[in-house]
Every structure is written in structure tokens, then in C-alpha cells.
Amino acid sequence: MPPKVLFTTVYKNDPEPYDYIGSNARSKWFRFSWPRIQSFGLRFLKQNIPEIEILEYPTFEDYKKRLAEGWDVVGFSFYLNETCEILEMVEAARASGKAGELWAGNYGALTPQIQDKFDRIFEGYAEGAVAPYFGRKIEQNQVLHPPLIEYLATPFKKKLNIYGIMFTTRGCGVGCKFCQTPKFCNRPHPVPLESLERVISYYKEHEINVVLIEDENFGANRRHADRVVDLLDEYGMVWGCMARADYLRKKIPEWVEMRAKPDPATGRKPRMVKGFAGAAIGIENLHQEKLDDINKKEGTEDVLETVRLLQKYGLGTVGYYMIGFPDDTKESLRKDIADLASLKLDITQICIMTPLPQTKLWDELDEQFGIFEEDWHKFDMKHLVWNHPNIPPKEMEEILSWSLKRVYNRLTPLRTSYRVWANAYRYAGIDGMKEVASYVSRANRFDFHPEKPWFLEPEARR
Template sequence: MGARVVHLINPKTDSLTTRPIYLNRALYSPLAGLLAVAACIPRDQYEVVLTDENIETIDFDLKADLVGISAMTSYVNRGYEIADAFRARGVPVVMGGVHPSFMAREALTHCDAVVVGEAELVMAKLLDDLRNGFMRGLYKSPTLHSMAGMAMPRYDLLKKNRYVNKTFVQTSRGCHTGCTFCAEPLMNGLKFRYRPVDEVIAEMEACGSRTISINDADFFGTPERPKEVMRAMKGRGFHWQAGVTSKLAEDDRMLELAAESGCTMLSIGFESINRETLKSVHKMVNQPDHFATLVEKIHSYGISVFGLFMFGFDGDDTSVFDETVKFNIKTGYDACAYSALTPYPGTLTWYEMKKAKRIVSYDWTMYDQGHVVFRPASMQPDELRLGLDGAYKGFYSAKSIASRFPLKGKRNRAQWMVYNLFMRKASKTENIESIAPATPEPELAPNPPILPIKREWRQAVLEAIEPEAAAFRQSAE
């Protein structure tokens, strides 16, 4: 009898960074989670097949013993279609990822089992149940993974020639910033959990690439830990980028070590240039009056800055788009991504907006940070959509690109051009002409894998999920 086959699938995302645009390549691989899941599957018992629908078609006739699908909110509906198609063929399906973790009861209407949160501590049980013929329901570990002794992601499954950024190494999980619009603290916790530094370096050395993206929510989350990692990276010939928050990016020793260890770009969630807006969503770590000097400081170390900004906060009116883009161009951001505020199910923003009856659409396909799915406080929904489109056109205009090109300093000019050309062309391929149409509310409520710590937020979550929980208890009786 041959090895059993597990078919892992990433449904089509159709985002700016996952569309194959130049040389049939996408800017990013969205497969880090599935590569980690594949590492938990014993090689001597299972053959793993990996499909990323962004770059290839799904073989629905593949003889698989199990199909595993990972999905975020914007492409979970496509994930459900894929799951339904395989189950119709008699193949059991398990789903995981952010959306199924928050909306597990919904996901179970399309699959046999859902992995809630981290997969590492439950995969053995799931595979045992599969072998015994009764894999079903929710699989959730009562504890979070210590991050020590994690299996090496299955980089051998990755079609590396189809992505610009393809190797994502995770050094920590969790984030203590606690932004109201973000799922990270409710998925992985408000406290950082760190992998042993020697294990991080071992993965970097074995991943098959010297160009690495560090896949942490905030690599500069605490003052000393990232310095330990960067000291260990020095002299190894890595070129790396990471997502960080702004506060510790102001630390000269942090930036000095980043440059010495091969950092080429830092992605920073600036979110807004308005201090009151940032306070309202608990992003107090950001100080807009420091943004310009911070960008200049990072540039002085030969590191590029990818700025992430969001529109649609309650304090945003129609002037926010031009003001932000003009600031970004004047300050010399190397690249920027703009998004519409999106109340992802289970986040604190979701509960606040739902209680205020401001969410208009519950069509998860529209939750792509490009469509507008809620009623903004200080502008019309179509003004938010058009302003977002205009921000991309303004920042990635030929004139802007020419004015921002790094003629001086040590920033990587080839990387700079790749990002600007990809983002310019990707934003031109967006086909979003209107706001999301209104839909009925979902029957099932989101249930965060980790409940909020703050009392009033925790109460809001419990109030939302209690009717569903009561109905579930009654049906069980």
C-alpha cells in the first residue's frame, strides 16, 4: 500500500501582492502557514501535494486521502467552494487559517474539521482520527505552542520560480500592540512567544535562499530579542526584510544591527498621519510627528521603508487621501500600500461596528481591504473607495516614482524598482468600481480563538457569541 496523500491548497487570493504580474511571478508567496502545516505531517506516512491557486490550477481529480485548505476572510468563500467540490467526491476536508479559526461553525458547514488557531499541537490527533475514520469537528490545542522544537517548514514543496519573495521565516508569534482592527492578538496572543535563536538561524540556513522575509507580526517588538537574532545573522550573507512597528525602529543600535545583518527593507504599519485617529484604534505606539525623521533615519542606514496606511477611520474625511499621499511623497517613502479599514469578523472593530449597525456587507469576498463594507463616519462609502484608488494613482504616478528614486545612499535600487513597478501595475489591475452591495447578517457569530483581556471588549465578544452558544447547547441536548 502506497503512502497516503494530503493535498494542501491555498485558494486564489487575487490581491495586489499575489497576482503574477511580471515574468509570471507574484510579489509574495502566501504559503508560509501551509508550509508549516506540511512540516507536521510525517513524511514516512504521507505524501504532501501543495497547490497555490494564485499561480496554478487545482487538480480536483487528484486521489487524495485528505484535503487541507487555509483561508483568510477575503478568499474563504473560494475555499468553501473548493471544500464542497472535494467533499462531493468523497474526500474529507479540513480547514484552517484566520477566518476558519474565528468562524469555525460557519466553516464546518463546508468541511469535516476545522483547526482553530495553531496547527502544530493538534495535527497528530487529527491524523490519528483520519486513519481511524472519524476525523470531525474542532481541533484546538488548550495551550499555545512554546515555539521551541518546531519542525522545518517544507520549502521543498514551494514553486520558488513563481514568486519574488518566497521564503518566510517566523521568529515569534503574538503582538502586544493590540490594535482594534487586527486579528493577531486574538489569534496568537498579546504576549510575544520566541523561537530559540539557534533554531531560527538553522531554518534560515536550510531554507534554500539567502533572501528572507521575517514573518513576524512585529519583529522589533521588544528591545533586546531582535538584537539577539540580528547578531546571530551577521556575516552569513542574508538579505532580509521584516514587518515592525515604529517605536523601536527609532533605536539607532537596532537599525545599526539591522543594516549589519543584511536588512534591505522594513515594512511599518504607520496606518494614519493623524495622532487622534491612531489613539482611537489603540495604535498609540505611532507618533506621526516622528514619521518623517524616522524614514530619514532608516534611509541613513541603507534600508528602505515600505509604509502601510489605512483609510476610513472615524476621523478621516475626504481630505485624508491627498494629505497622506503628499506626505508620503515629500517624506520619500520607498513604497506604500493603502487599504480601506475592514472590520474583519472577530476583531474588536467588528464588534464595535456591528453593535452600531454600521456594517453593510457580510460577503466575505468583499473583505479584501479594497472594497468598502461599512458606513464610514465622515465620508460617503463611494468617496472612500474612490479616494483609495486615487491614493495609489498619486503615489505610483510616473512623476512620484521619479522624484522618490534613491539616487543617493545605500538602499537597494533593484529592490526599490521591483516594488514600485509591481505595486504600480498591480494597483492598475484592481477591478473595484463600487462599494460592496448590502447583504443580510450571517447566522453564525465569530468566536476569537483567544478572548480579549480588556473587560469591556471581552464582554462585547461574549454578548455577541452567547445566542449562538445557547442555540448550540440546546441542539446538543
């Protein structure tokens, strides 16, 4: 009999899911909503090791009910700011007497201060490490990609779009000193093309025509990325990616040309919206010396040129930005945020510089200034957790709130909406606008919380 293994995320008693855009916007009028409704990591594990059971954001009571069933292993997948709740779940598992070993994974498991609470710690993507527990072996080139289906909405519960998430390469080798990925997985591993085609085909069969590539660095393997783009084009997908500016700047004209190429059968322009739709870029800061200090390995002007190129073609833009560098002041940040707002990005994520365990930034800030915060909840990139020389914690939070209002004002969602519709008409005329309208109906009739979550059929597994 195979062992009984349960993997769970943090519990969540609040019925409302975490909203990524909401956490980066302060608009009280209208904004988009991007709720987190599933765990990508646990779904990868379930897809590749179907014997395990997974729990995604259960209530604490639901978690305790599942514990009572008895398990050889209970594993926890979590982020640093979820640590306090996870430790409550660990305590409940120990007290229940119904759990054998307790395992920990995901980025939260990299925290040395809490690792003694678990019987086993997993660093990096764990399919290969968990498979031997079931008498199997999974190599990186055998990993199967699960369907990951989410939606964009408004705070008024109306869904605007449905899209499939895709990871074409996992891990990152750039080595920015604020990032935990060099410890988590510093050697990027391409997901097999046949697995990617299988999941793209699955999306297409379920009338999902939009794919978001969530690689930390799409294009880390240039040849693999080119073949992925060809696959997306073959299936007529609309897609966007997260990538470095230097890579994007070279590829944008090529991808735009692919998007607009005439139908080979008729010679006419496309009758549907498809192709490259936009990108997310780690801007991080607008001062070159600060990028150099965090080992970003990009130039500020190169980043800005890439943003301008995306907007020239009417493409979507998401930017990641960081405030709270040691030499930042309230006055300097007001100017910097004004410059950032002038870029008119569709979504701007602003984080307070936060040291994370086992990063170079943690070591440097702790040595030079001291990390005072002991509440792991505050390590969510929205609080100051170290002794900043110029700005106290409360004032830094006020600056963040003001900054988010400045970059995401009332016109931002309207500007984004206009761009989407105008682009649809530009590339595919009235048919393109009809297709975009159809996304709304597809998103609102799709079952995002089925009794049995979506996974590839057993015969499709290796």
C-alpha cells in the same frame, strides 16, 4: 498505516499569481512585482509533519483530481476574502464522497458565519494541534522553520532579486483593535534559534543572501531578536524586518554600525553588501487621535521620526496606512494622502478600514454604523463594507485608487532602484554593485516551482 491528510489553499484558475505590490499600486508605466507563489502556513505544517500532503493555489480541476485519490482529512487554509471559493471547494469535497473530515485554518477560519461548514476549526498556528493525529507531540519550542523562497520582479517577468522569508516569532500581543491576531495568536512564540540558523544556512548554501523577516512585530522578544540579528550578521546576510517604530528607532543606529564595520581580518570596509537594509512600519494614520482610537500604542511623531531615520541612512521603507476612519471626508483624505506621499516611501500599502470577524473594530462599526456587505470577496481591505457616515462605497474606492497613484508615482521604482545601487556602492564599492547585479542572475536561474518543493532533510528534523 498513517491517515491520509491533504491541506490546500484556495483554488486559483488565473495563471497569474497574486501580486502584493500590484495590488497596492496603480502605475501603468513601471512598477515592481511581488507575487505570492506559496503558502507559508502550509509549508510550516509540511516541514513539521511530513506525512501530510499540501496543495498551493491549484486550479479547481487539479483540486478535484487530488480529491479523487481519497483522503481521511481535507484541510483548507484561507483568508476571509477567499471564503466563497473555499466553500465551493468544501461542497465539492462533500459531493465527491472521497473526503472524511473537513478542517479549516488560517485567518479565514475565524469567521463564525461559516464555521458550521467544517468538521473542525483550528485557531492559531496548527502544528501542535495537528501532530497528535499522527501520534506525535510538537511543542512551540520544537517548531522547525521551512525554507520559504520568493522573488521580486517587474511586470515584464524579469526577476530582480531572490530572497528567503523568515519568521523569528509568530503571533503578536499588542492588541490593535482592527487586527485578528489577538484572536489568532495573542502570545508571541519565538521560533527556536537552532531552527532559524538551519534555515539561514540553507539560504546561504543556495546563494540566497537576502532575508525578509515577516514577523508581525520583530523585537517582541528583544533578547531573541538580538540573537537573530547576530546570526544574520554571522552569515553575512542582507536583511529587513517588519517592526514597531519605537523598537526600530532605538536599534537602527546599532544595526547600521554593524553593517558598516570593517573586516576584522583586514581592517578594511566590507567587500560585500550585508546587514540591515530597511524596515516595514505600521504607520496606520498621521493623526494621533486616530492611532489612539485603534489602540495602536504609538505616537505619530515617533513613527515619522523613525521613517526619517531610515531614510537618513539610505535604508528601505515600507509603510502600512489606513483610510476610511469614521470622521474621514473626501477633503480631509486629500490632505492626508498628500502628507503621506511626501514621505516618499518605497512601498506604501493603503487599506480601507475593514472590520474583520472577532475583532473589536467589527463589534464597534457594526453597532454604530452597521456592516452591510455580505460578499466576502469585498473584505479584502480595498472595499468599503460598512455604512460610512461621510463617504459612499463607490467614492471610497475612487479615493483609494487616487491615493495609490499619488503615493506610488512613476518616479517611485526609479528612486528605490537608485537607493539600492547607491547604498551598495556606499558600503562596499564596486564589489557591492557587482553583488547586487548578481542577485538578478541568481533569481532568474533559480527554480521557484520545483517538482518537489524545498524542505529541510529528514535527518535535520527533531
